Structures are given as C-alpha cells and as structure tokens.
Amino acid sequence: MDMDMARDALVQEARELLAAMENALLEIEAEGASPEAINAIFRAAHTIKGSAGLFAFDRIVSFTHIAESMLDRVRNGTLPLDQPLMALLLECSDYIAELVDAIEARREDIEPDPERRARLEDALNALLGEPKAQVATVRQAAPEPAGQVEVESGESVSSDNWHLSLRFSQDVLRHGMDPMSFLRYLGTLGRxxxxxxxxxxxxxxxxxxAESCYLGFEIDFASEVDRQTIEGVFEFVREDSDIRILPPHGKVAEYISLIGALPEPAGRLGEILVKGGALTSGELETVLARQAAEPVPAKPIGTLLVEQEMVPQAVVAAALTKQKQGEEKRAQEQKFIKVEVNKLDALIDLVGELVIAGAATNLLARKQKDPQFEEVSQALSTLVEQIRDAALTLRMVPIGEVFQRFPRVVRDISRELGKEIQLVVTGADTELDKSMVEKLSDPLMHIVRNAMDHGIESTAARVDAGKPAGGTLRLNAYHESGSIVIEVSDDGKGLDRERILKKGIERGLVQPDQILSDSEVFRLIFEAGFSTAETVTNLSGRGVGMDVVKKNIESLRGEVEILSRAGQGTTVRIRLPLTLAIIDGFQVMVGESTFVIPLELVIECVDVGGHDTRHNIVKLRGEPLPFLRLRELFDLPPADGVRESLVVVQYGQHRAGVVVDRLMGEFQAVIKPLGQLFNQVRGISGSTILGDGRVALILDVPNLIQRASRAQAALAWHGQATTTPEQTGGN
Amino acid sequence: MTYASLDQSATTRQYLSFSLTGEQFALPVAQVREIIEFTGLTEIPLLPEFLRGVLNLRGAVVPVVDLAVRFGRGRTGIARRTCVVIVELADSEDMPPLGVLVDAVNEVLTVEPSEIEPAPALVGGIRAEFVEGLIRAETRFVIALDLRQTLSLDDLAALAGLASAPRETQP
Structure with missing residues (x-):
C-alpha cells in the first residue's frame, strides 16, 4: 500500500520534472541556450534517475543515465546544443515519459518500445562516443590511492581567488555522482x-x-561569478558533503561595503549576509540547522559562520553593525502594511454589528438588574468602544495626502496668472476618514484656484496697496470638537460685501430691506448660478462653481463658511465630521419616537421649566439661544404633562437648542444611511439601530441649527422693523 | 438566479398571494426575499403616508411601504396577521430591498401562462400600469402586481420630497 503511494508520488514527480524539462528545452529553442535552462534540464534528468534508482526501476535509470551523461557534456560546454541535439533531447524526454507511463501501469519490467530505445541510445552514444571513454578513465583514476599531495598547477596563489574547500561524502560515487564532473563543470565558470x-x-x-570516495580538494579558483553560482556547481552533493566557499580577499571589502549600502532596514544577520552576497541561502539554512542542533544556549549565528569558515570575521562584523543600525532605524520609522480597502470596510461593518450587539447586551443587563451581569457587560462595552475607535483609526489618513498635490498646482497656476504666490501648508498630518479624502480633493482644488485667480491681486495692485508683492496662500487643517476643519486662506483683497449684496438683491435672493450679517452675505456666493457672466467674479470675488463646492461638502455631512475682510484676505473654512461610520450618540425621546444626536455636538442639557421660551428664544446665562421643538418640527402627536428638556447643540460657531420630552443617555450608534428614498427628509441625517433592535433616527444638527437661527433672524428682523422686539410675535 | 432568468426560462410561474384591504393580490415569488411578522417599525416624520417607516432587517435599515395608501384605500391597519413582505426589485446589487405591508400572506400559486389574463383598464380602482395581469384561481381573481411600476423608486422619492418640502417652524 505504502509502496503504491510512493510509486504514485514518483510518477507524479517525474511528470512534473519532464514538463519542466520540456519547458526548458522550448525556452532554449525560442531564446537560445542559457546556463539556467540547461541546468534545469540536467537537474530534471538527474532527479528522475535518482528517484527511479530508489525503486530499482532499472530501465528508466539506465536510459536516463545515458541522457544525463550527454547533458553533462552540454553543461560543461564540450557538446554544442544545436538543433539536431535539441530534437534528440525532446525525443528522449518523450521516451522517459513513456517509461514513466509504464511504471504507472505497473508494467515497468517490459520495455515499452525497445526499437525506439535502441535508436535513441545509439544516437546518444554516438554523441558521447569519444568523451565517454575519457570519463571512464577519470573515474577509475580518481579513487586511486595517492601517497602525497598532488599539485596540479604551478601558478602562484593570488589573493584575489576564491578558495574552495571540498570534502565529498564517501558515498558520493554510490549516489551516481562523480566528483571529477563537478570539478570539470567548475572549470567552465572560471579558472x-x-x-x-x-x-x-x-x-x-x-x-x-573501491566504491567510496576518500579524497578532499582545496582549490583556488579565479572567477567573476558570484558566490551563488559557485555554490550551484555543487548543488547535487551539497547535502552530504562538506563544501566551504571562501571569498577572495578583495571580495571581503566588497561584501562589507555592500552590506553597509543595503537600502532596506536590515533584519536578521543571516539575511543581511545573504543580501550582501557573502552567504548563499543554502548555506544559511545549513548553519541555521546547526544552530538549532547546538545545545542551549546556542551560539549566535555570526559565531557559527566564522567557526565554520563560511564567512570571514570582518564581513560578519559589518553585517552586525548594519543589523544594529536597522534596529535603531526601525524604532523611529513608521511601519506600514498594505491592506485592501474592502477588507477594512468589512472589518468596520463587523465592528458596527458588534456595537449594536453590545448595546443589546447592555440593555438586557440593565433590565435584569443583576449587578454581576451589569459589571461584565460594562467591561464589555468599554472594550467594544476601544475596538471601535481603533478600527476607525485604521481608516484615518493624514490630510497631507490631499494637500500634497497643491504645491505643484499653485506653482503652475501662479505662472499662468503671472502672479507671485507662495503656498504655506500647515496641519498636513491632521487625520480624517479615507473615504472623505477622495471626495475632498475636487472641492479644495476649486477653492484654491478661485483664491489664486480672484482673491490674490496682481503684483502691481499689491504693491499699490502697500502689501508685499508676493501673495500667500495658506492651507491649514486641525481638529476641533469631533470635526476636522480645513481652511484655505489668501491675503488678497477680500470679498466685496456691497457688490455681493447688490447682486443678491438683483437676483431676488435677498429683500432690499433685509439686514444680513457678513457671513450671510458671503454665503450668497454659494447660491447656484450666482457667478454667471457680469457677476461678482469680474469685480471682486469668487463664485465660479462655489455651489458645487458647497454641495460636495454637504454630501459629506460637512459645512462650509467664508470669512473675509476687505483688503486683508479671505478664508474658506470647511468643517467635516471625523468619520462617516460610527458615532457616540445621545439618545432623546419625543413621545414614542427615539432620536439620536451626535454626542460631540451636544454642549449641555437644561430643564426648560422656568425659562422664558417666548419667540423660540431662551435666555441661557444671559445669552439668547434660539431653539426649536422636535414635536412641532416633526408633527408628532402632542403630549401633556411632560417635563421638557432643552439639549444645547453646537456646530461650528453656531448654537441652538432642541426641545425634547426625555433624555435617554449616551450610546454608540452605527450610522445606517437611509437611502435615496429619504434623501429629501430634512432634519434627519441617517438612522441607527438601538439595542432593542428598533431603528432610531439621527438628527441633522447643522440643519436644525440653521433653521432655528433662520427663525430667530426672521424674528430679529421683524423686531427691528417694528422697533419693539419684546412685543412682536414670530408670526 | 436573477428574476429575469426565471421569468423567461420557466413556463409555469409562481406567485405569492396575499390579502390587502379585503382583496387578493399576488407577487412573483422571484421578487420576494422573505416574509417577516410585523413587530413594529420606526416612523419617519414628514413623509407621505404610503411610506410607513423603516425597520431593522438583521442590521439593514429597510423602508416599508403601505400599498393600500398607494392604491388610495387608506392606511393598512395593524392586526394579528399583519406581515411585511421583503421584496427585491432591482437586478443590481446596490438597490436596497423594500418592505411591503400586507394584511395577511396566503399561499404560493403555481400559474400556467394561460391562466393569466391581461388586466382591464382599471382593476378595483388601481391604475392599470400597476397591474401585471389577473390570475384565475378557482373561483376568484387574484391581482398580480407589477411592483416595479407600483414602487418605482423615482416616483416614491419624488413623492417623498414633495411631502417634506420646506416647512418653517411655528413658534
């Protein structure tokens, strides 16, 4: 049974080797002979012979042996690999395949095609003819007892030679290997x-x-090839023989400098030596095996290498230095690992599910009123929270990724415009969600172009205004209460408030008698079509596609505002949430409906009772605060006797209050988009799933604040018009 | 298997029949992803009545529509046998599933093509384009709905937008 399995393995292996052989032959035919390809053929034939020998499949052994002898000639260059020989080799590989088929069919004792075999053997022997006789004599000569050291060459030993120390195993001849053929092949690589x-x-x-090999050789070898190649010569005997290769003295210096110059941070000593070429990977394996066999504590690999005379001391020392450097460097350098975005997204989705499941557990724990259970579930939520934060940071990238294209853009555009503009980038390492980085690039480009084109004046105008001739454009980013803020500022002439207002009135966007704050006036440039021909653009400011910029930013749940001072410059400030996936939520209820407010935007909660809430404005510590009631906003059924609470929210510089029935507390919310069906719903930015499986809606705080302020502004305007604000109603 | 391939290869077709406002309707089984018991949903404010709200389907937020409202027959009342049929209408992956509120789910009908009659101009006050045909089942007719028409996303979204158009706060 085991024999059968081994036989199958042999057949399998032989087929693979034959395929490799054929590939190599075809490669030679297509691209000409290369040492690697010839070696591959030789190796294949040799391995097939060896494996077949183990099973005593003599037909295959004897045939392959002749083929191998011929290949040996080809390998050491005594036989040219020409077209007829190629054809012969291909036919030989076909015949070996036939022999393998016979083994599979358990008919290994019958020659599949004696006629063909005879013809092929004749052809091979004809090619070998003369050299074959020679091999025979050498073979007999080698093991002959020699009484004294035999010096074959009288040339002086140069220090620039490789030194090879060969101790073949006694069994090398029994394994079908002839030490002489290795030496002869070595001769083809150098002198x-x-x-x-x-x-x-x-x-x-x-x-x-007579069948044992007792001889060792010490060889000085002059060659340009590298260590790997020399080692390759002895590939077939490496396992049981003792082969040491010492580099020429010149090479030692070369290895040392090579090791020093390795670009990558160095890892293990052995790897450094292999990369430097001072050691081959085969040798490394041997030494590592020896190291493993050493009694504990094992000697360091460097010591072993020197002891085994594989690598000179000086080279090991150089590698050790490099290794130390590498370790020091690694401590400073950030390490990166490339991960597919899909995998990250899948992880974050899973973390989202985990957060929901965790919330459910928490809810259950609270209901059960089992202190131990509550404690465990509390510990679990803390961990889940940490996992959530860690998972989300995986997707965070520095905004520098977006900023880095701007130096080039600024340089090109300033040339084009004939203006002298310097770019100053700060806060490039501020992080934000990767998915936002991609969507931020275009709007930023738009704003930067606008600032350079319309914001910064020509050199002459700047000098006239007493400003430095060169304009400055600043890109800045920083974190602020759960948001990332990105600013594009210029030191140009600023927006012309009056012109914009005039344009706004012309276009019917503003009532002539309406009083607007600066920021409200500047916001007009985000109106679609505000910048068509004959507009502000020609005179003072921006406008080109600013509506698109605003739309893009809002689609990221962000906000954009403009600050400008005449003659001093303009700043466009973009505020974005840090992440789009999971937030800390604050749960509130109105009647039976549950809503979630992003916790980062909640400033405080106040009891409404006792406050004057006329005109939807409440005085909080002396400051007026506009507010709105969710019940009225969302048309929810009225309720009696509820003690309402006011949640003060802030987004950017603006604050407003939201009146709700009950405060339910914090929880982690996984944001689930509502989909296109609900795109139009105002005041709601998404949904999330509560611990009990119900869906809760997430409030769109910026939108709510805007509406509250608008209501207040309308009121204030109304109040101003009648000059008695305390007595005028909102409607 | 997609809906389209089933549609063309099978000679007999299967429909899920359900009751709504006392009448029998049917949907191609291929469009039905699953049927869940009604356990409550989250209403979304300021939306037209036929969009009843959203529910949590194993972590996904699924909108639920009320066909009775869409057909002008008033809100579907919630009773013991009320179910939500989760349907998948799009051939593409990115179209989310929708929930359809029904009074009760009845059976799966196997229907020969010859058993489906073209719909008359108006079936029980329902617009003809919403109806795929009439299935003759023993003693009665079952209205096979064309959900792609009935629940065309563009239409629904437009209606939803209309309903939540700017509304100022009232002090």
Whole structure:
C-alpha cells in the first residue's frame, strides 16, 4: 500500500520534472541556450534517475543515465546544443515519459518500445562516443590511492581567488555522482588556479572500498561569478558533503561595503549576509540547522559562520553593525502594511454589528438588574468602544495626502496668472476618514484656484496697496470638537460685501430691506448660478462653481463658511465630521419616537421649566439661544404633562437648542444611511439601530441649527422693523 | 438566479398571494426575499403616508411601504396577521430591498401562462400600469402586481420630497 503511494508520488514527480524539462528545452529553442535552462534540464534528468534508482526501476535509470551523461557534456560546454541535439533531447524526454507511463501501469519490467530505445541510445552514444571513454578513465583514476599531495598547477596563489574547500561524502560515487564532473563543470565558470588533493581520509589498503570516495580538494579558483553560482556547481552533493566557499580577499571589502549600502532596514544577520552576497541561502539554512542542533544556549549565528569558515570575521562584523543600525532605524520609522480597502470596510461593518450587539447586551443587563451581569457587560462595552475607535483609526489618513498635490498646482497656476504666490501648508498630518479624502480633493482644488485667480491681486495692485508683492496662500487643517476643519486662506483683497449684496438683491435672493450679517452675505456666493457672466467674479470675488463646492461638502455631512475682510484676505473654512461610520450618540425621546444626536455636538442639557421660551428664544446665562421643538418640527402627536428638556447643540460657531420630552443617555450608534428614498427628509441625517433592535433616527444638527437661527433672524428682523422686539410675535 | 432568468426560462410561474384591504393580490415569488411578522417599525416624520417607516432587517435599515395608501384605500391597519413582505426589485446589487405591508400572506400559486389574463383598464380602482395581469384561481381573481411600476423608486422619492418640502417652524 505504502509502496503504491510512493510509486504514485514518483510518477507524479517525474511528470512534473519532464514538463519542466520540456519547458526548458522550448525556452532554449525560442531564446537560445542559457546556463539556467540547461541546468534545469540536467537537474530534471538527474532527479528522475535518482528517484527511479530508489525503486530499482532499472530501465528508466539506465536510459536516463545515458541522457544525463550527454547533458553533462552540454553543461560543461564540450557538446554544442544545436538543433539536431535539441530534437534528440525532446525525443528522449518523450521516451522517459513513456517509461514513466509504464511504471504507472505497473508494467515497468517490459520495455515499452525497445526499437525506439535502441535508436535513441545509439544516437546518444554516438554523441558521447569519444568523451565517454575519457570519463571512464577519470573515474577509475580518481579513487586511486595517492601517497602525497598532488599539485596540479604551478601558478602562484593570488589573493584575489576564491578558495574552495571540498570534502565529498564517501558515498558520493554510490549516489551516481562523480566528483571529477563537478570539478570539470567548475572549470567552465572560471579558472582553477591551484588544486590540492587531500588523501588524508584514505584508509589502509585492506579496508579500502573501491566504491567510496576518500579524497578532499582545496582549490583556488579565479572567477567573476558570484558566490551563488559557485555554490550551484555543487548543488547535487551539497547535502552530504562538506563544501566551504571562501571569498577572495578583495571580495571581503566588497561584501562589507555592500552590506553597509543595503537600502532596506536590515533584519536578521543571516539575511543581511545573504543580501550582501557573502552567504548563499543554502548555506544559511545549513548553519541555521546547526544552530538549532547546538545545545542551549546556542551560539549566535555570526559565531557559527566564522567557526565554520563560511564567512570571514570582518564581513560578519559589518553585517552586525548594519543589523544594529536597522534596529535603531526601525524604532523611529513608521511601519506600514498594505491592506485592501474592502477588507477594512468589512472589518468596520463587523465592528458596527458588534456595537449594536453590545448595546443589546447592555440593555438586557440593565433590565435584569443583576449587578454581576451589569459589571461584565460594562467591561464589555468599554472594550467594544476601544475596538471601535481603533478600527476607525485604521481608516484615518493624514490630510497631507490631499494637500500634497497643491504645491505643484499653485506653482503652475501662479505662472499662468503671472502672479507671485507662495503656498504655506500647515496641519498636513491632521487625520480624517479615507473615504472623505477622495471626495475632498475636487472641492479644495476649486477653492484654491478661485483664491489664486480672484482673491490674490496682481503684483502691481499689491504693491499699490502697500502689501508685499508676493501673495500667500495658506492651507491649514486641525481638529476641533469631533470635526476636522480645513481652511484655505489668501491675503488678497477680500470679498466685496456691497457688490455681493447688490447682486443678491438683483437676483431676488435677498429683500432690499433685509439686514444680513457678513457671513450671510458671503454665503450668497454659494447660491447656484450666482457667478454667471457680469457677476461678482469680474469685480471682486469668487463664485465660479462655489455651489458645487458647497454641495460636495454637504454630501459629506460637512459645512462650509467664508470669512473675509476687505483688503486683508479671505478664508474658506470647511468643517467635516471625523468619520462617516460610527458615532457616540445621545439618545432623546419625543413621545414614542427615539432620536439620536451626535454626542460631540451636544454642549449641555437644561430643564426648560422656568425659562422664558417666548419667540423660540431662551435666555441661557444671559445669552439668547434660539431653539426649536422636535414635536412641532416633526408633527408628532402632542403630549401633556411632560417635563421638557432643552439639549444645547453646537456646530461650528453656531448654537441652538432642541426641545425634547426625555433624555435617554449616551450610546454608540452605527450610522445606517437611509437611502435615496429619504434623501429629501430634512432634519434627519441617517438612522441607527438601538439595542432593542428598533431603528432610531439621527438628527441633522447643522440643519436644525440653521433653521432655528433662520427663525430667530426672521424674528430679529421683524423686531427691528417694528422697533419693539419684546412685543412682536414670530408670526 | 436573477428574476429575469426565471421569468423567461420557466413556463409555469409562481406567485405569492396575499390579502390587502379585503382583496387578493399576488407577487412573483422571484421578487420576494422573505416574509417577516410585523413587530413594529420606526416612523419617519414628514413623509407621505404610503411610506410607513423603516425597520431593522438583521442590521439593514429597510423602508416599508403601505400599498393600500398607494392604491388610495387608506392606511393598512395593524392586526394579528399583519406581515411585511421583503421584496427585491432591482437586478443590481446596490438597490436596497423594500418592505411591503400586507394584511395577511396566503399561499404560493403555481400559474400556467394561460391562466393569466391581461388586466382591464382599471382593476378595483388601481391604475392599470400597476397591474401585471389577473390570475384565475378557482373561483376568484387574484391581482398580480407589477411592483416595479407600483414602487418605482423615482416616483416614491419624488413623492417623498414633495411631502417634506420646506416647512418653517411655528413658534
């Protein structure tokens, strides 16, 4: 049974190797002979032979052996790989495949096609002919006892030679490997300057086994190839033989400088040496295995390498220095890992579910009134909260990603306009949600272009106004109470309030007798179509596509406002929520309906009773505060005897109050968009799922504040017109 | 399998029949994702009556519509057998499912093409474009609805927008 499995494995392996062989042959045919391809063919044939030998599938062994001998000739260059030879090799691989098929069919004792085999063997032997005889003599000569050190070459030993120390295993000949063929192949890579044969292991004559190899070699080798290539020569005997390769002295210096120059932060000592070329990965494995076998405490790898004479001391020292540098550097550098956005989104969705499930557990714990349960669920919510925050920061990226395209843009546009404009960027490391970064880029570009085109004056005009000739454009970002604020400021001439107001009145956006604050006037430039021909743009300010900018920002639940002082400049301030996914919510109720207010926007909660609430304005610590009642706003059924509460909310610089029936407290809310069906709903920005599974609506605070202020402004205007504000009603 | 492929390959078609305001209606089974018991929903203020609100369907917020209002027959009352049929109308993935409030769910009808009759101009006061056909089932007729028409998103959104048009606060 086991034999059958092994046989199947052999067949499988042989087929894969044959495929590799064929690929290599075809590659040679298409692109010409390369040492790698020839090696691949040789390796395949050799491995098939070896595996078949284990099972004593002699037909395949004997055939492959002849093919391999011929390939050895090709490899060391004595036989040119020409077209007829290619054809022959392909046919040989076909025949080996047939032999493999026979093994699979359990007919390995029958030659599948004796005629074909004979023809192929004749062809191979004809090619080998002469050299074959030579191999035979060498083979017999090698194990011959030699009484003294044999010096083959008289050339002086140069210090710029590789030094190879070879101790073949005694079984090397039994494994079908001939040390001489390795030396001959080595000869094709460079010049064997000096070779010393060491017969020290040779036993007395009566213990001598003709099939064992007792010889060692010390070789000085002059070559331009790298260590990996030299090691590759001995690939087939590396496992059971002792092969040491010492670099030329010149190379030592080279390794040291190479290791020093490695660009990436260095990791393990072994890896550094391999990257520097002082050690091959094969050697590293051997040493690591040896290190593992050492008694505890194991010697450091560097010591082992020097002891094993694999790497000179100086090279190890250089690598150690590099390793230390790497560690120091790593401590400072940020490490990054690339993650697909989809995976992150999936994680954040899951965290959202976790938050909801956690809220449900909490609710249950409170209902059960079991102190232990409550405690556990409290600990759980704390953890969930931390996981939520950590997960959300994964999606946070520095706004610098958006800012970094502007130096180029500013440079190009200022040339185009013939203005001298300097860009100053601050707060580039302020973080915000990745999904917003992408959508922020276009609006910012629009604002920057506008500021340069219309905000900053020409050099001449600036000098006349007594300003520095060069204008300055500032990009700034910072965090403020749960929002990120992005400012684009210029030191140009500022918006012309009167012109904008005039234009607004012309277009019917403003009543002629209406009193507007500066910010209300400036907000007019966000009106669609405010900037068509003959508009403010020609005279003083912005307007081109500012309505689009506003729309884009609002789609991110953000807000944009303009600050401007005549002659001193303009600032466009964009305020965005930090994240679009999960928020801390403050739960309130009106009648049976539950609403959620983003906690970051809640300033305080006040009992309404006892306050003068006429005209929808309440005096809070001496300051008037506009407010609105959710019940009236949303047409909810009236209720009697409720002690109303006032929730003071703030967004940006504006505050307003929201009157509700009951305050329910904080909870984590996963924002669920309501979808396009509810796009038009005002005062509601989304929904979330409560612990008990019900859906609650999230209030759109900026919208509510705007409405409350508008109502107040209308009132104030009305009051001013009649000059007796205390006695006028709202409607 | 998409709705369209079922639609064309099968010769017999399956409909889910349900009662609403005392009448029998049916929907192609392929459009029905699931049926859930009515356990309450969250009303959204300032929306037209036929948009009854939203409910939580395993973490997704699903809008629920009241067909009776859409057909001009007043609000569907909530009773013991009231159900919400969750339907998926779009072929694309990004169209969210919708919930349809019904008085009771009855059975699945297997219908030969010959058993469906074209709808007359006005069936029980319901606009013809909302009706796919009339299914002859034993002694009675069941109105097969064309939900794509009845619940066309654009229409609904436009209506929703109309209802929540600017409304000033009243002091």
């Amino acid at each position: 064997i300057v000096h070779i010393v044969t060491l017969p020290d292991a040779m036993p007395a004559a009566d213990e001598f086994d």
